[in-house]
Amino acid sequence: MTAIVKGHPSTNDDSYQLNTTTLIRHSARNYPEREIVYRTADGGWGRYTYGDAYARIKRIANALTDLGVKPGDVVGILDWNSKRHFELYWAIPGTGAVMLQMNLRLAPEDVGYVATHGGASVVLVDESLLSVAESVAPFAPEVTWVVMSDKPLSEIATTLPNVRHLEDLVAKASPEIDWPMIDESSAYSACYTTGTTGRPKGVYYSHRAIYLHTLTQASSYGMSAADAVMLITPMFHSQSWGLPQSAVYVAAKIVLPGRYSAVDTDMLADVMIAENVTVANGAPAIFQPMLDYIETLDVKPDFSRTRLLSGATEPALSLMRGFHDLTGADFIHAYGATETAPMAFVNYGRKVTLQGKVTEDEWWSIKRYQGLPAGGVDVRIVDPEGNDLPHDGNSKGEVLLRGPWITARYHKLDDDADRFLDGYWRSGDIGTIDQNGYLKLADRLKDVIKSGGEWISSIDMENAIIAHPRVTEAAVIGVEHPKWQERPVVIMVTNDGEDVALAEIHELLHGAFAKWQLPDTILYVDALPRTSVGKLHKKVMRVQHGDLYRGA
Amino acid sequence: MTAIVKGHPSTNDDSYQLNTTTLIRHSARNYPEREIVYRTADGGWGRYTYGDAYARIKRIANALTDLGVKPGDVVGILDWNSKRHFELYWAIPGTGAVMLQMNLRLAPEDVGYVATHGGASVVLVDESLLSVAESVAPFAPEVTWVVMSDKPLSEIATTLPNVRHLEDLVAKASPEIDWPMIDESSAYSACYTTGTTGRPKGVYYSHRAIYLHTLTQASSYGMSAADAVMLITPMFHSQSWGLPQSAVYVAAKIVLPGRYSAVDTDMLADVMIAENVTVANGAPAIFQPMLDYIETLDVKPDFSRTRLLSGATEPALSLMRGFHDLTGADFIHAYGATETAPMAFVNYGRKVTLQGKVTEDEWWSIKRYQGLPAGGVDVRIVDPEGNDLPHDGNSKGEVLLRGPWITARYHKLDDDADRFLDGYWRSGDIGTIDQNGYLKLADRLKDVIKSGGEWISSIDMENAIIAHPRVTEAAVIGVEHPKWQERPVVIMVTNDGEDVALAEIHELLHGAFAKWQLPDTILYVDALPRTSVGKLHKKVMRVQHGDLYRGA
Known part of the structure; x- marks a missing residue:
């Protein structure tokens, strides 16, 4: 913990407490x-003040x-x-x-x-x-x-x-x-x-x-009383990202869409248009069908004042540019977690100062990153031994976060010490920070392959392998190895059920990966195990294949 | 002092300190x-990052x-x-x-x-x-x-x-x-x-x-990295209103005009135009000559994104509208003091929600008010006994303020108890708060006339009297009276040196003042005493005429 240095007394009454009621x-x-516009139990709409x-x-x-x-x-x-x-x-x-x-x-x-x-x-x-x-x-x-x-x-x-x-x-x-x-x-x-x-x-x-998160979020997204904020992300999910609070603080119009399902995105788009929504939160899985729907409209809405706050997964370039070109909306990638209240990184607002320093294409690729740290959030990226790594865009490390709204413990959990380091919360996410300060996530720590004292990103390797024309699905997991700690193992599905030569895979990985990082083993399956929400179930794969190198 | 209620423990580390270094x-x-653009010692300009x-x-x-x-x-x-x-x-x-x-x-x-x-x-x-x-x-x-x-x-x-x-x-x-x-x-x-x-x-x-003042000010004025902020108000005067800090927090471009005198307003206007300044702070005494200068320019600047933050005195309608009509700038009246860091009231941003509820003329007259309290500032207006007065636009009381950045004492001053009440700072300003929540200052407490248990605004009375065609200057002071506590006394200068009939003055005050509030005495002088900065020196006048009703 950092020592706190006492200075000179102030004449403020610092016992005046920060309360959300304020x-x-x-x-x-x-x-x-x-x-405030709200959806009623019967699916209609009401409004009050x-x-x-x-x-x-x-x-x-x-x-x-x-x-x-x-x-x-x-x-x-x-x-x-x-x-x-x-x-x-x-x-x-x-x-x-x-x-x-x-x-x-x-x-x-x-x-x-x-x-x-x-x-x-x-x-x-x-x-x-x-x-x-x-x-x-x-x-x-x-x-x-x-x-x-x-x-x-x-x-x-x-x-x-x-x-x-x-x-x-x-x-x-x-x-x-x-x-x-x-x-x-x-x-x-x-x-x-x-x-x-x-x-x-x-x-x-x-x-x-929450008071500090609210004020910081309000200025991080340039929110004001002129905004209309629609809460798409559930209020039970990281408090709809703290947007109910920052919308209230700036006195924005608030739109509460009530109960809706994953197929109600047309309704969400219609309400956005009808209520002139300028801030909405969601994820690519919500925004993509909204964009598809807007493409079918004869009159395209004017979202030139609108910021679409998107989390969960990296947005596709076609989604970000699609919204921009069709409606003028600014698609904003953000990164956080329940433990971070959740605002930690925000990809918003720097275009004005990077103008002339990056090309238009570079800017769009920067916009896919998780963004820059929010004001008041301290960030480190560290190697497996907890040493700080340079912010060079290459050095992959675990993202550690600290700040007034970042959790410092878990409620009634005694064995949480491994989730914290020197007052920082360990996110479990592996990423790089580039020369411009942007975070780009590479992998989850539990999915990264620890080999020869270095980390190999399973996601980067999967993305490279999937480019092979005959590969329809691919997962890369780390399997315990007596000499190398872990080695990458590829598990894949091909479109014809036939094997792919290891050399062809190595060729795809050439350049992006060092020679010692290349996998030695490919396993073929009919389908990859997935979780109930459709994510690759790597924990299952690691259990299934954990003995592969035992005795090697 | 308000009692502090303990709730449920959180999992945040609330010992993480709010430091301006952050x-x-x-x-x-x-x-x-x-x-950052700055003026050099030789009057030239430099820039760095x-x-x-x-x-x-x-x-x-x-x-x-x-x-x-x-x-x-x-x-x-x-x-x-x-x-x-x-x-x-x-x-x-x-x-x-x-x-x-x-x-x-x-x-x-x-x-x-x-x-x-x-x-x-x-x-x-x-x-x-x-x-x-x-x-x-x-x-x-x-x-x-x-x-x-x-x-x-x-x-x-x-x-x-x-x-x-x-x-x-x-x-x-x-x-x-x-x-x-x-x-x-x-x-x-x-x-x-x-x-x-x-x-x-x-x-x-x-x-x-200051941390909280900074974040609150940034959102109070909708500041962002797209802004360019020029600090006109001296940095030794209420820290240029905390604008250096909020400009840094949002990463605005900053313009530092260095040393300038009251006659350098043309230079300030030129820099505003050259650097596309979108936020500047000052007072009517600075902004009026800037407007006069802009009126002489062949090409009027586009200040449609610009907010001119103005304090010290109530701005003239012609100044606010002049800037708006000529350049598109939004003229913003704000109110505060050294004791309030200084942001307390801000007249910004509500037009979007009052649209259709007030006429254009009403809106401009609202804009002359001191504004709405900043987020986190508690406000009371109280009568001489400290009782809360209604927010009806009529009830005049002293403005009391409390909040995280409002001072709660003076440095090494033991006899400051009369400047504080129940944890609130006594501003010494007399004003009303109307049904829309806007503060309108009427007078300084020390200049207000306490008569018959009520307060009479000297400024309101002066403004009414100055409308007389022969009156060139007028001051109204409270003079001690054995029966009425104080009575208003008018001190005035006429353009022809001749007296004005008391009845004519009463006629000007009719309607706006009750009969018992009307002055009985007019004193004629060649010039009103003024302070070194040109303000009416009412303290001197009160000393000069303090014996007027002795023995009455």
Whole structure:
């Protein structure tokens, strides 16, 4: 840990705490007329204002207190990107309680684990998700369930025991509140990671962390009251990237698309156009079908003020340029994780100063990178021994992050020391930082091949091998080797079921890889193992082929 | 003081301190190529980059340490808005020392008082200000003087004892630095107020205060890397309103006009045009002659992206509209004080949501107000007993402010309790807040007339009286009265030296003032007493006429 140096006393009162309540109070005070557009339970659309929302938030906070919620309690939410969910973002933390986001896409046992391990005493559930709640309830026996619906409780059928009704509580609650000043290091909200290995891990964000994340994000994307922000990324997934908070802080119009499925991208595009959305978050898997839909429209929308914030995977050049050429939208790649609140790297805004220094094509290839670190985030890339690597665009290392909103531990987890180094969080991602400061991710640490004291990127090797005309799928894994620590092994599917000569593969890899990095072994299979969401299941492959070099 | 409520522990490391060094490191890392344009000692112009500046900043910090400056020490500056001054904004606080701004326009004795009371051990002075330093030196005997110049020390004639030379120290200093992590409640910088009564009072801003002020200001004005920011307001005057810091944070181009006088506004306008400046700060006294100059140009500049930040006095409608109609610039009134770092109120950005709700003329009259409170600033307006007044646009009260960057005390001043109330700073300004949340200042508390338990605005009354065709100057002061506490007394100059009938004055005030508020006495003079900067010297008038109602 870095030593803290005391300087000269100031005349500020630094005990004035950074509370998220300040953000919503600020915008409700200065922009009470600003609109919030939301999808209703029946798929229609409603709209109200920041002033209306703030009046609701005060009543909901009082209703929760009336229900027995106290500062330090944990209150869970199972909901889509709805109007009530938005209100709870402020009402729950405003009382001093923690808002626990519950990922409705996890297995019921895992959602129940999150509620129980996270310490939730109350969980609010949207009526449309009662069946999820009912399957979770056996794994979360301590929870008081509160249903959210426009219908009266008498018309709602559920097997949940002793269920309460939010609107009944709100109707009885006082409209006025004297918000507590909450210690800024207390938790504002909590999210659990959804790693493929082991149980979800809890990250509890402090009020201070979210306050700073909010202000930093607002300026990182140049957000202002002139923006209209649509939250596509689920509010239970890294808090929709903290965009609900920064949208409120700048008093942007907010668009809440409610419940939608992966095939509703036409609807999302229509709303973007109708509401003049200037900021939206999502991933290539969402934005690509939106672009396909916009291509079919006779009149192309004008998105020249719009920033599309895209995470999860590196966007294709055709997607970024497609949006730009068709609509004027700026496609922005960003990188983060639940552990980083999530803003860590942002690829936005530097074109103005790089003009004349890079060509147009170079600029588009820079735009595919994960971007530059956000203000306040310290970054290191380190080799397996934890030594810092140069920022030369070539040296691959694990990305380490530190800052006011980067997690420094996991909730109630004693054996997390290997995930942290000198106060930095170990991302588990392998990447390079180039001379311009841009991060480019190469691989996940667990998928990288550690051979001869160096790292080989499995993804780079796969991308090279897939260029062979007869290869339809390829995976490269590291297999334990008595002499080299690990060696790369190629597992592939060919279009004719016939083998490919090793020399042909070596030829594809020539130049990009050193001779000692070239694989000696190719395994042929009918299909590569994949996870439930379609990702290569390398953990399975490593188990299947882990003995390949035993005794070699 | 508000009680702080403990909530649930977070997993963040909230001991990670908010340091201003983070801001410059961030932009030097992400935007090393960004330009800084500066005026040279000979009146020419130079330019370098954030990367160059940061390299200089590291060396200057090391040079100061080599000179013996330690964390907690106070280092003063006597300089214009120069390149070195900009570098010192980061180098001094980066070491853990405090940057003390010294107002070169104060009397030498007052500047010496600031150095001594402020605790400065070292003062850096620009060569062009050596004569000021020499007149100050007898009042600041403990100070080590360091001259800043491109010339060698041997060519500089000065009577300052044992003077050192910054560039000599920098040449010997190491280019690398391991910045300390400074306790965020330690002072980053200090400014002294320039009140007309008593000695200047010291305000010491913490690193935390400035970090939050910087982020908030960046989003309050929608600043981004696409901006070019010119610092017109002196960097020794409320830190040029914190604009050097927010410009750096967003990696804007920075324009430092160096030394200029009140008649150099043509030069300022020319630079604005040449450098495509999009943000500049000043006051109507600066902006009016700039507008007059622009009116003479054949080709009017395109300032459609430009925000002119204006403080000190309410801008005339003709000035705001003149800039807008001629250049497209957005004229922004803002309000603050040394005690508020200084951003407290900002009149920017709401037009987008008030569209259709107010007429164009109403909008322009709203734009003359002091604006809406900045995010994170708590506001109250209170009557003389400290009771909160409604925000109805009519109820006049003293403006009280609280927040992370609002001062909570004065440096080494024991008798400052009357300047604070329940953790709020008493601004001494009287104003109203209207239904839309806008502050409109009416008067200074010391100039307001306290009569019959109510407040009468001297400024409102003066503005009404000056409308009389024969009145060329008018001041209204409160004079002690045995029955009414105070009564308004008019002091005026007429164009023909003849008196004006009291009834004519009452007629002008009719409607805007209650009958009991109307003045009974008019005094005629040849000229009104004014301060050295041309303001009405009401303190003098109150002394001159204080006995008027004695024994009444």
